[in-house]
Amino acid sequence: MNVAVIGSGMAGLTAARILEAAGAIVTVFDKSKGTGGRLSSRSFEGGWIDHGAPYFSSEQPGFSEFLRDHLPAENLQPWQPHVMGLLGADEQLHSIGVPRNSAITRGLLGDLRFQPSTRIARLVASAEGWQLFNDGESLLGCWPQVVIAVPAPQALALLRDQPPLAEAISTVTMEPCWVTAVRSKTRLTDQADVSVYQDSVIRRIVHNSAKPGRLNTNVYLVQATKSWSLSNLEETAENVGNQLQKRFDQLVSSEGASEILFSHRWRYAFTESPLGQPCLWDAELSLGVCGDWCLGRRVEDSWQSGADLAVRMLKYFEEEKT
Ligand SMILES: Cc1cc2nc3c(=O)[nH]c(=O)nc-3n(C[C@H](O)[C@H](O)[C@H](O)COP(=O)(O)OP(=O)(O)OC[C@H]3O[C@@H](n4cnc5c(N)ncnc54)[C@H](O)[C@@H]3O)c2cc1C
Incomplete structure (x- = not known):
């Protein structure tokens, strides 16, 4: 097998490692650096800020084992933060990198x-x-099998000419999320490591610096709610940063005492309505x-x-071989 995997998130790299372990030649592509x-x-500043998922659960049988088998032990740790508010099903705590x-x-x-x-x-x-082409229309090569491991709307853009796959993917909806990293000028002693709010602007604040190895102090990741992110989807990062910082200062009672580090828009942050099956595999097309x-x-x-x-x-x- 000679497989091209498009997307180097958790899904793409999991598929890539399992296929490679079974003898496939795998090439992974990603649009990011x-x-x-x-x-x-x-x-x-010489340290790290996690601006996507701040932590993740590993409850399903096999997931922890997979990570342990493929990662150096020091790259994976449990995290038990002090939590304020109710965590959703996608916010259960377990592991961080x-x-x-x-x-x-x-x-x-x-x-x-x-x-x-x-x-x-x-x-x-x-x-x-x-044949895979990049966005400069250059031919990158030819692969008998292709795995597409990107958010549903981006997968749909690549598969518009494949009606059965496109039809299935078009049933999926995803929602955006704006995040802003802020640094508080003073230590926020009353603030939990993870705070979940019932607020119209901010959904969750995570104390990035409380996680081991981040090498920064007083850095918080502020995650906007779905409805606020939707209403401000095309807003500039600067305006979003100003608004989320203002609300952050109000919620953590640190009026005007924080600085904005950066804001990031995740256009396809979370699944709103899933496909309802683990994956799609079209054997005739050799496309997954x-x-x-x-x-x-x-x-x-x-x-x-x-x-x-x-x-x-x-x-x-x-089965094809036999
Ligand atoms: C702000 C935020 C907070 C979150 N919090 C949590 C949490 O607390 N717990 C939890 O479990 N999950 C959380 N999540 C969700 C979690 O991050 C995702 O479920 C998971 O990381 C998705 O992995 P994936 O491999 O499916 O997709 P992705 O991580 O999106 O990977 C897809 C990759 O494909 C690349 N790509 C896309 N299109 C192309 C293309 N045309 N060509 C080449 N490359 C392409 C992208 O650059 C990306 O690297 C959060 C997400 C966000 C954004």
């Missing part, structure tokens, strides 16, 4: 072939397999699709989806 997708981190969350996908990548900063814009069927949105809205769902797709592909090719 590094791995991680929505589990990524930004470097900041150390010194940053993207250490997890970096570790999973291992020595797989990786082409970062490469957005796949088009897939074209040919006699040898799928996976991602959190197949099953839910958590890192764990991405792992499950990527693993299911890889196992399904391996089973199919094994």
Whole structure:
């Protein structure tokens, strides 16, 4: 098997590692500079800020084992923060990457072939397999099997000419989320490590610096609510930062005593309405699709989806041989 995997988030790298372990030659592409997708981190003043998922659960059988098998022990740690408010199903606490969350996908990548900063814009069927083109219209090569591990709307854009897959994916909806990283000028002694609010602007505040290895102090990740993110979707990062900082200062009672570090818009942050099956595999086309949105809205769902797709592909090719 010679597989191109589009997307180096948890789903894509899980599929890639399982396929590679079974003998496949795997090449991973990502439009970003590094791995991680929505589990990524930004470097900041010699340390790290996790601006996607701040932590994740690992309740499903097999997930923890998979991570332990593929990651150096020091890259994965349990985190037991002080929590204020009610955590949702996608916010149950368990694990973080150390010194940053993207250490997890970096570790999973291992020595797989990786082409970062490469957005796949088009897939074209040919006699040898799928030709992949980047957004400069350059042909990157040809692969007999392709795994698409990107958020549903981005998968749909690549699969518009494949009606059965496109039809299934178009039933999925995803929601945006604006996040702003702020640094408080003083230590917020009354603030929990994770605070979940019933507020119209802010959904959750996570004390990034409370996680081991981040090498910064008083840095908080402020996550806006779904409705606020939707209403401000096309707003500038500067305006969003100002508004989220203002509300942050009010909620944590630190009037005017914080600075904005950066804001990031996740256009497809969370699954709103999932596909309802672990993955899509079209054996005739040799095309597989996976991602959190197949099953839910958590890192764990991405792992499950990527693993299911890889196992399904391996089973199919094994049966083909006999
Ligand atoms: C702010 C925020 C907070 C969250 N909090 C939690 C939480 O507390 N707990 C939890 O479990 N989950 C949380 N999540 C959700 C979690 O991050 C996701 O479920 C999970 O990381 C999705 O992984 P994935 O591999 O399916 O997709 P992604 O991580 O989105 O990976 C897709 C990758 O594909 C790449 N890509 C897209 N299109 C292309 C293309 N055309 N060509 C090449 N590359 C492409 C992207 O750059 C990306 O790296 C949160 C998400 C956000 C944004």
